[in-house]
Amino acid sequence: MALSVAQVMTLPAMDMRLLAGRAGLTRMVRWAHVSELADPVPWLLGGELVMTIGLGLPADAAGRRAYVERLAGAGCAALAFALGEALTSVPGEVLAAADDCGLPVLEILTPFIAVTEAVARWHADERVRGERRVVAVQEAMARAALHAGSTGIVRALAEHTGGEALLLDPHGMPRASASSASPTSPTSPTSPSSSAPSGSSRGTSWHARAVAAALGMARRGATVLDDGLHAVQVQSLGFTGPPGGWLAIRTAAPLEWHTRMLANQAACLLAMGLAGARAGRARAHAQRAALLSAVLDGTLAPRRLGELCPAAPPYEVIAVRAAVPAETAMEALEDVLTDPDAEEHAFVCARPDGTTLFVLPEDPLPEDPLPEGPLPEGPHAEGALPGDTRDLHGGRSRGARLCARLGAPGGGCRAHDLDELPAAARHATALAGRGPGYTHVDELETAALLRDAFVPEAARRFSAAVLRPLVAHEARHGGDLVATVRAYLEAGENLELAARRLGVHRNTLRRRLTTAERVSGRPFSDPGHRLHLWLALSLGDLVPPGRSRADGSA
Secondary structure, three states: OOOEHHHHHOOOOOOEEEEEOHHHOOOEOOEEEEOOOOOOHHHOOOOEEEEEOOOOOOOOHHHHHHHHHHHHHOOOOEEEEOOOOOOOOOOHHHHHHHHHHOOOEEEEOOOHHHHHHHHHHHHHHHHHHHHHHHHHHHHHHHHHHHHHHHHHHHHHHHHHHOOEEEEEOOOOOEEEEEEOOEEEEEEOOOOHHHHOOOOOOOOOHHHHHHHHHHHOOOOOOEEEEEOOOEEEEEEEOOOOOOOOOEEEEEEEOOOOHHHHHHHHHHHHHHHHHHHHHHHHHHHHHHHHHHHHHHHHOOOOOHHHHHHHOOOOOOEEEEEEOOOOOHHHHHHHHHHHOOOHHHHOOOEEEEOOOOOEEEEEEOOOOOOOOOOOOOOOOOOOOOOOOOOOOEOOOOOEOHHHHHHHHHOOOEEEEEEOOHHHHHHHHHHHHHHHOOOOOEEEHHHOHHHHHHHHHOOHHHHHHHHHHHHHHHHHHHHHHOOOHHHHHHHHHHOOOOHHHHHHHHOOOHHHHHHHHHHHHHHHOOOOOOHHHHHHHHHHHHHHHHOOOOOOOOOOOO
16 A cells, blocks of 8 residues: 555644645655755655755746656655745745646645654554565465465455456466456456456456566566556466466556565465476376386286276377486476366376387367468478478477477377377387487378278288287297297398397297297298288288278378
């Protein structure tokens, strides 16, 4: 709360009367100061009640008028005369100029020192009152945080500062807003009350300014936008790293000190909540990463992954050729997944080969429309972005944005369901080493042709039928026949190389191959038999997943 000229006149033991400049009675008094200089302006800071007996008042009418105009232009609160010493009355030019400038002119009968003490005492008492209010509001915000989380903090901040508060996520999207004029629950960003203006001082116009200021900050910090009528403070949330969001508060200008303190307290409470939520997210990601690794390593069935974790196929599987720390991975996910619910269905796990695997819900809609004409060619072509790749919908895929965010090359492949995750991970990892930027399997004509040429279920039935005798024999007697045949064919039928890759003696390999020939019913010298076996073993690696099983389209 500020002290106005009108309030100064009503302070205890004050004896003053208004002579001119009634329009300026709401001017704020910061201090009371005595000056007998002909031009006191260089020694003033603004907001002063200037007291004088008139010794410095110019003798000519033009000078007197200019004296008043200079004081008004310097932001003085009022001009007070003690009559009877140098002047018996205030000159008419002074009164006329005061009315024109809206600068109150007072006759003061109270000793100057008493006025100075009264103004200083009021400000000291107001500081104490403000500190008490701050403590009370801090307690209220802490209770609100316990009962209603971030929305409760925003509501309490707006209610106790008499303004409006807005909470933004890391992308500058509104998460909650509240106004002291509506002390109910904070409005949802999608509700009419938060999106439609209600008078010149409400609505989304100041929201847009706050968002622009937040996104314009290069690092964590705070800024104040003051248009003389309203003040907007925008403050980043978080203690380390990139901002976890922003808090904006709008009040009447100027921004009071206690409002700054309460905004800082609210920002700390919100940042603590974000830190707790981030720690919970980190634990959840670690658990999900362990389950995904088990699926990729073949020790957990994909359907069990869906039973243990929220899943939302289809997925875009992205292999990044870098060991990404968990904290950095979560920050990247915040940037790439603008929908907070999408992160609950995402997976991140580090792989033994030094890559980091991201499994993200497929982006259903394009974000950037394709420009007319051909796309730029080459990594440094005009209009091209690092890792820029266009998905089937015409927008840059999440994989491209993720790799650009991490500054590492990567590869991607679509997984239509959880069963396809291992195959998609293999294809994405293979593409991650092809070169800079992000390469999706759909960009490779051969891979896309193979995928579109095979019906997934038919390919599975073919592989199962060819390998069924070997699998059944393994189930009854052991022997790793499927892995043995695969290693033998991949080695170009070189016994020494295949045995070395399997880590067995060549005689052991020969016995297994003899058993495999007997079980399969045909010798490996038959080219057709070798082709069937090779296709059955390799279709999952040769043909990228991602084709819809319902309609046969990608």
